[in-house]
Amino acid sequence: MSNIKSIMDYDTVRLDEEKNELVIIDQTKLPCEIEILHLKTAKEIWDAIYLLQVRGAPAIGVAAAYGLYILAKNIGASNYDDFYKEFSRIKDYLNSSRPTAVNLSWALERMNAVCVEHKSEPIKKILEALLQEAKRIQEEDIATCRKIGEYALTLVKPGDGLLTHCNAGQLATSKFGTATAPMYLGKEKGYNFHIFADETRPLLQGARLTAFELYSSGLDVTLICDNMSASVMKNGWVNAVFTGCDRVAANGDAANKIGTSVVAICANYYHIPFYICAPTSSIDMSIAAGSDIKIEQRPAEEVTEMWYKKRMAPEGIKVFNPAFDVTDNKLIAGIITEYGIARPPYSKSLKDIFAEKARNAAVR
Numbered sequence: 001m002s003n004i005k006s007i008m009d010y011d012t013v014r015l016d017e018e019k020n021e022l023v024i025i026d027q028t029k030l031p032c033e034i035e036i037l038h039l040k041t042a043k044e045i046w047d048a049i050y051l052l053q054v055r056g057a058p059a060i061g062v063a064a065a066y067g068l069y070i071l072a073k074n075i076g077a078s079n080y081d082d083f084y085k086e087f088s089r090i091k092d093y094l095n096s097s098r099p100t101a102v103n104l105s106w107a108l109e110r111m112n113a114v115c116v117e118h119k120s121e122p123i124k125k126i127l128e129a130l131l132q133e134a135k136r137i138q139e140e141d142i143a144t145c146r147k148i149g150e151y152a153l154t155l156v157k158p159g160d161g162l163l164t165h166c167n168a169g170q171l172a173t174s175k176f177g178t179a180t181a182p183m184y185l186g187k188e189k190g191y192n193f194h195i196f197a198d199e200t201r202p203l204l205q206g207a208r209l210t211a212f213e214l215y216s217s218g219l220d221v222t223l224i225c226d227n228m229s230a231s232v233m234k235n236g237w238v239n240a241v242f243t244g245c246d247r248v249a250a251n252g253d254a255a256n257k258i259g260t261s262v263v264a265i266c267a268n269y270y271h272i273p274f275y276i277c278a279p280t281s282s283i284d285m286s287i288a289a290g291s292d293i294k295i296e297q298r299p300a301e302e303v304t305e306m307w308y309k310k311r312m313a314p315e316g317i318k319v320f321n322p323a324f325d326v327t328d329n330k331l332i333a334g335i336i337t338e339y340g341i342a343r344p345p346y347s348k349s350l351k352d353i354f355a356e357k358a359r360n361a362a363v364r
């Protein structure tokens with residue numbers, strides 16, 4: 001792995017405008033191989049999201065927006081009604097690839113709104129507007145992650161021990177990550193954080209992706225198995241926990257990678273603040289509580305055989321493999337957004353965050 005370009009030099013997701021392709025790093029191959037995929041068809045893009053070749057809520061949103069643009073360009077209809085019928089079909093198809101991360105439907109709905117807004121214009125103009133919207137979604141993602149990092153950095157001090165779960169890093173976004181943003185920004189300021197990355201069973205996003213990108217960036221990162229987080233907390237090595245999220249409900253309940261709620265429960269027991277890093281694109285104010293969040297169920301093989309040379313469970317064994325869990329709002333010390341840090345009670349503070357977002361939009 002020593003002679004490769006750093007993983008941080010690659011774009012997690014990008015559009016090749018000339019070839020009309022979605023270009024991603026195949027995250028299922030990391031850290032052993034850096035393979036770049038060039039996706040053109042709806043099936044290829046759907047599969048890439050479903051198979052987690054591109055993953056992490058914000059990156060899924062950006063990939064879906066560019067994907068919808070690429071596919072819209074190929075529609076070849078001569079009037080708006082025919083164009084929009086096919087556009088809607090493709091949008092719904094992409095939206096069915098994964099259910100939990102709200103960024104997927106959020107990004108597709110933004111693209112849809114642009115399509116409808118420009119309905120009286122020639123299709124060429126609609127496509128241009130869609131391209132600009134997809135680019136805006138990606139640019140906003142970068143700015144949002146940076147802002148989250150700046151707010152998160154106010155919650156910690158140089159030399160602190162930080163723990164994170166899954167990958168809410170650059171590989172899950174367009175740059176900086178959400179939960180990793182304070183780590184990268186802290187490094188620029190010489191903060192010397194000691195970071196613990198949970199390996200994150202069953203798909204090992206912590207080991208394969210978070211440990212990889214932080215280590216490649218020269219941060220002090222220690223990889224631990226998921227069942228070790230209580231030990232490092234008990235040892236006094238963790239001052240704060242930062243994780244990402246896939247969907248936050250209006251009451252602050254937060255869905256994130258399976259195992260996150262165990263980390264939050266342990267952090268609470270040891271009086272360590274547990275923070276959710278949440279772009280507003282991951283907050284779903286239409287959902288009252290976490291119990292309303294649809295949790296993706298994944299194939300049993302991810303638990304029984306994936307990553308092993310030989311199957312590691314009895315043939316025929318029943319397997320429960322939810323990809324996400326919901327952390328109760330009462331375990332969350334703060335929800336860090338690009339518009340500030342929401343504190344309990346979240347049913348009020350999240351509304352204030354969206355009011356601030358609306359004020360900002362009105363000023364621009």
Ligand code: MRU
Binds near residue numbers: 058169177243245323
């Ligand atoms: O199944 P994944 O790998 O897409 O799950 C990713 C996570 O749970 C991340 O923590 C979340 O999407 C936030 S990414 C900034």
